[in-house]
Amino acid sequence: MAEPMTADDGDEFRSGFVCFVGRPNAGKSTLTNALVGQKIAISSDKPQTTRHVVRGIITRPDGQLVLIDTPGLHKPRTLLGERLNDLVRDTWSEVDVVAVCLPSDQRIGPGDSYLVEQIAHLRSRPTLVALATKSDLVSGERLRQHLVSIQGLEDKLGLSWAHIIPVSAVTGDQVEELGDILLSLLPPGPKYYPDDEFTDEPEEQLVAELIREAVLEGVRDELPHSIAVVVEEMRMRADRPEDKPLLDIYASMVVERDSQKGIVIGHKGERLRQVGTAARQQIAHLLGVPVFLDLKVKVMKDWQRDPKYLNRLGF
Numbered sequence: 001m002a003e004p005m006t007a008d009d010g011d012e013f014r015s016g017f018v019c020f021v022g023r024p025n026a027g028k029s030t031l032t033n034a035l036v037g038q039k040i041a042i043s044s045d046k047p048q049t050t051r052h053v054v055r056g057i058i059t060r061p062d063g064q065l066v067l068i069d070t071p072g073l074h075k076p077r078t079l080l081g082e083r084l085n086d087l088v089r090d091t092w093s094e095v096d097v098v099a100v101c102l103p104s105d106q107r108i109g110p111g112d113s114y115l116v117e118q119i120a121h122l123r124s125r126p127t128l129v130a131l132a133t134k135s136d137l138v139s140g141e142r143l144r145q146h147l148v149s150i151q152g153l154e155d156k157l158g159l160s161w162a163h164i165i166p167v168s169a170v171t172g173d174q175v176e177e178l179g180d181i182l183l184s185l186l187p188p189g190p191k192y193y194p195d196d197e198f199t200d201e202p203e204e205q206l207v208a209e210l211i212r213e214a215v216l217e218g219v220r221d222e223l224p225h226s227i228a229v230v231v232e233e234m235r236m237r238a239d240r241p242e243d244k245p246l247l248d249i250y251a252s253m254v255v256e257r258d259s260q261k262g263i264v265i266g267h268k269g270e271r272l273r274q275v276g277t278a279a280r281q282q283i284a285h286l287l288g289v290p291v292f293l294d295l296k297v298k299v300m301k302d303w304q305r306d307p308k309y310l311n312r313l314g315f
């Protein structure tokens with residue numbers, strides 16, 4: 001006897017690229033991780049920690065969704081700022097869906113409107129979805145008001161949302177549904193990545209981001225913009241017994257001024273040691289191998305304004 005038909009039979013495989021945008025701290029990285037189910041994008045409670053385009057890959061029997069996590073768009077004050085904005089706009093015009101993250105615990109402000117307006121004016125406009133992120137932080141009534149305000153942007157800015165979805169990356173509420181909806185908006189297409197791949201970021205970059213996250217924990221608010229991390233060298237140590245592998249990583253944290261170097265190193269090197277330990281544990285967890293981490297702090301004066309430094313740091 002023939003197997004009963006499943007709902008998927010006859011449906012074409014869908015695939016494509018989705019980009020989360022939103023003001024700093026809107027919850028983009030956390031949502032990327034929740035959807036992918038793995039820690040890829042770096043989240044922290046400091047704004048603007050996401051520098052690189054990070055992809056999370058979700059593969060299901062009926063489709064594959066490639067998530068692209070961009071930095072927030074902000075008024076450029078440095079060459080780095082300008083390059084980041086260009087990167088963000090390029091990404092928007094290339095993806096299938098742009099999902100605008102509007103945190104439920106914040107009113108929609110001029111910054112959000114500006115951002116949505118920029119998207120509305122793109123020449124090739126992707127499908128637009130609005131996400132009321134961090135829905136767990138507010139009451140039902142407040143969430144309802146927020147959804148109404150989001151809808152109000154349609155007339156105000158002359159665009160139309162394919163969906164408006166409340167979601168919480170922390171409680172997981174609506175995360176699964178969001179995945180389904182995003183997938184349904186993608187065109188028929190090929191599987192871009194093998195099933196077991198969840199990001200195509202080079203390991204060096206993931207490692208650099210983990211170190212950056214560790215160093216940002218607990219430092220003053222003005223410092224995040226001044227720190228970059230470069231992985232100079234990363235290789236398995238030779239002559240180790242097979243059951244006791246060790247990954248050697250040599251990395252530098254780059255700051256702009258001597259005073260910042262002092263902050264990062266801390267009293268008698270205490271901070272640097274803590275950062276090293278935290279980063280080492282995270283990296284070992286991610287890559288599944290014990291790690292030796294050698295961390296140095298370098299000063300590159302005003303690296304954010306210098307094209308030579310920016311190129312060296314991969315921007």
Ligand SMILES: Nc1nc2c(ncn2[C@@H]2O[C@H](COP(=O)(O)OP(=O)(O)OP(=O)(O)O)[C@@H](O)[C@H]2O)c(=O)[nH]1
Nearest residue numbers: 025026027028029030043044047048050134169170
């Ligand atoms: N309660 C709650 N907090 C959340 C949720 N999503 C994110 N957060 C918190 O909000 C803060 C910012 O989240 P991120 O995911 O780093 O935000 P982002 O938009 O990627 O931030 P940038 O990298 O600065 O652009 C972190 O402290 C998260 O823990 C959520 O669904 N609920």
